[in-house]
Amino acid sequence: MASLKDLRNRISSVKATQKITKAMEMVAAAKLRRAQEAAEAGRPYAHRIDRVMAALGAKVGHDEGAPRLLVGTGRQDVHLLLVATAERGLCGGFNSNIVKRAVQDIDALLGEGKTVKILCVGRKGFDILKREHGDRMIKGSPVDLKHVKRIGFAEAEAIGRQVLDLFEKEEFDVCTLYFSEFKTVVEQKPTALPLIPAKIPDSEAAEKPSAGAESAYEYEPGEAEILDDLLPRNVMTQIFRALQENAASEQGARMTAMDNATRNAGDMIDRLTLEYNRSRQAQITSELIEIISGAEAL
Amino acid sequence: MSELFRFELVSPEKLVLAADVQQVRVPGVEGDMGILPGHAPVMTSLRPGVLEVVTRSGNDKRFYVRGGFAEIDPTRLVVLAQQTIDLEELDKSHLDQEVKNLEEDVADAKTDGQKVKAEFALDRLRELQEALDL
Numbered sequence: 264m265a266s267l268k269d270l271r272n273r274i275s276s277v278k279a280t281q282k283i284t285k286a287m288e289m290v291a292a293a294k295l296r297r298a299q300e301a302a303e304a305g306r307p308y309a310h311r312i313d314r315v316m317a318a319l320g321a322k323v324g325h326d327e328g329a330p331r332l333l334v335g336t337g338r339q340d341v342h343l344l345l346v347a348t349a350e351r352g353l354c355g356g357f358n359s360n361i362v363k364r365a366v367q368d369i370d371a372l373l374g375e376g377k378t379v380k381i382l383c384v385g386r387k388g389f390d391i392l393k394r395e396h397g398d399r400m401i402k403g404s405p406v407d408l409k410h411v412k413r414i415g416f417a418e419a420e421a422i423g424r425q426v427l428d429l430f431e432k433e434e435f436d437v438c439t440l441y442f443s444e445f446k447t448v449v450e451q452k453p454t455a456l457p458l459i460p461a462k463i464p465d466s467e468a469a470e471k472p473s474a475g476a477e478s479a480y481e482y483e484p485g486e487a488e489i490l491d492d493l494l495p496r497n498v499m500t501q502i503f504r505a506l507q508e509n510a511a512s513e514q515g516a517r518m519t520a521m522d523n524a525t526r527n528a529g530d531m532i533d534r535l536t537l538e539y540n541r542s543r544q545a546q547i548t549s550e551l552i553e554i555i556s557g558a559e560a561l
Numbered sequence: 562m563s564e565l566f567r568f569e570l571v572s573p574e575k576l577v578l579a580a581d582v583q584q585v586r587v588p589g590v591e592g593d594m595g596i597l598p599g600h601a602p603v604m605t606s607l608r609p610g611v612l613e614v615v616t617r618s619g620n621d622k623r624f625y626v627r628g629g630f631a632e633i634d635p636t637r638l639v640v641l642a643q644q645t646i647d648l649e650e651l652d653k654s655h656l657d658q659e660v661k662n663l664e665e666d667v668a669d670a671k672t673d674g675q676k677v678k679a680e681f682a683l684d685r686l687r688e689l690q691e692a693l694d695l
Contacts, residue, residue, distance in 0.1 A: 301574070304574060304575035304576065305573055305574060305575070307569075307571050307575075307576045308571045308572060308573045308574075308576075308641060309569060309573075309630070311641055312641065315604070315630070315632060315641075317639055415574065416572075416573040416574060416643065416644075419573075420643075479602070480602045480603060480604045480632075480634075481601065481602060481603045481604070482603070482604050482605070483590070483591055483592060483603055483604070483606070484590060484606065485603040486604075487620060488606070489604060489605075489606055489630060492606050492630070493630070494645065496628070496629070497575075500573060506579055
C-alpha cells in the first residue's frame with residue numbers, strides 16, 4: 264500500500280496537470296473563436312467562386328478542349344493525396360481521424376493497383392503517415408505551417424502553386440484533399456474533397472444572376488480565358504477553406520479533449536484524496552489501538 | 562441623388578466592402594470599365610490596378626486590387642480579388658521604403674529560395690507603385 268507521502272505527492276502532481284489542461288482548454292476556446300470568425304469571413308469568397316465555377320463549368324465543361332484542371336488528364340492512374348493536419352498534438356483524435364480517413368483511401372487505391380503519392384500539410388499527419396507510407400511522400404512534404412500564427416491566403420497560395428506545378432509536370436492525374444470539416448465544437452468530420460479534376464458545384468444550387476439578367480453574361484476576354492484564370496484560383500480557394508476549417512476543428516477538438524482531461528484529473532484527485540484520508544485515519548486508529556492495548560497490559 | 566446599385570468587394574479572407582454605390586471603376590484586363598446601374602451582364606478578369614468606388618454620399622474610395630474578376634449585372638457588381646488594399650491605409654513614402662528594403666533583401670539573399678521570394682515580393686510592390694502612379 265502506498266505510503267501517505269506517496270499519496271500526497273501524487274495528488275499534488277495531478278493538481279498541477281489539471282491546471283495545465285484547464286489553461287490549454289481556455290486558450291483553445293479563445294483561439295477557436297478567432298478561427299471560427301476567420302472561417303466565417305472567408306465564406307463569401309468561396310461561395311461566389313463556386314457560383315462562377317458552376318456558371319462557367321456548365322458552359323465549357325463538356326467541350327473538347329476544356330481545361331485539364333476541369334476534366335482531368337483522362338487517366339486515373341496516379342493519385343496525389345493532400346493530407347492537411349495540425350502542427351501540434353493534444354487535440355484528441357483530430358489528427359488521427361484525418362489520417363485514418365486518408366489511409367482508408369490509400370489502401371483502396373493501392374488495392375486497385377494505382378500509384379499513390381502523398382503531400383502532407385502539417386507535421387502531425389506526416390509523423391503518423393511516414394511510418395507506413397514514407398516512400399510515397401513526395402518532395403516538400405510536410406509543408407511546415409508551424410510558424411504561421413494565422414492562416415492567410417498566402418499559405419494556401421504557396422501550397423496550391425506546388426500542387427499545380429506538379430500537375431503541369433504530369434506527376435499525378437487526380438488530386439484529393441483531406442481535412443477535417445468543422446461541424447460543431449464537439450463534432451469534426453474528416454472529409455475528402457476532390458481538387459483536381461475540379462468538382463463542378465451543382466448548378467441547381469448556383470444562384471441565377473439577379474432579377475432581369477436572365478440573359479447570359481458576356482465574357483471579357485473570353486470564357487476559356489476566364490476559366491483558365493479561375494481554375495487555379497479555385498484550387499487555392501479550396502485549400503484555403505480547408506486550412507481554415509482545419510484550424511477551427513483543431514481548436515474545437517483540443518478544447519473538448521482538454522475539457523475531458525480536466526474532468527478526469529478532477530475525478531482522480533477526488534479518488535486519491537479519499538484514499539489518502541482513509542489511510543491517514545487507519546494509521547491513527549492503529550496507533551490508538553497500540554497505546555490503549557499498551558496501557559491495558561500494565 | 563443618382564441611382565444606386567449593389568457593390569461587393571470580396572477577398573479570400575473577408576468581405577471587404579458591401580454597400581450601395583453610385584459608380585465603380587474597375588480595372589479590367591481589356592481596359593478600365595466604369596460601371597453604372599443597369600450595366601449589361603459582363604464577367605471580366607482583373608489586371609492589377611486601382612478600383613475606384615463612388616459611394617452613396619459621393620465620396621471616393623480607392624482600393625488596390627490584384628488577381629481576380631468582376632461579375633457585373635444590371636443591379637449588382639461583385640468583385641472577387643485575391644488581394645485588396647485600401648489606399649487610405651497606404652502611404653507613398655512607406656511604400657518606397659518597403660521597395661528599398663526588398664531591393665536590399667534581393668541583393669543580400671544567401672539562398673536561391675530567399676532570393677526568389679524577395680524578388681517575388683518586390684515585383685508585387687512595383688506593380689502596386691505603377692498602379693498608383695497612373
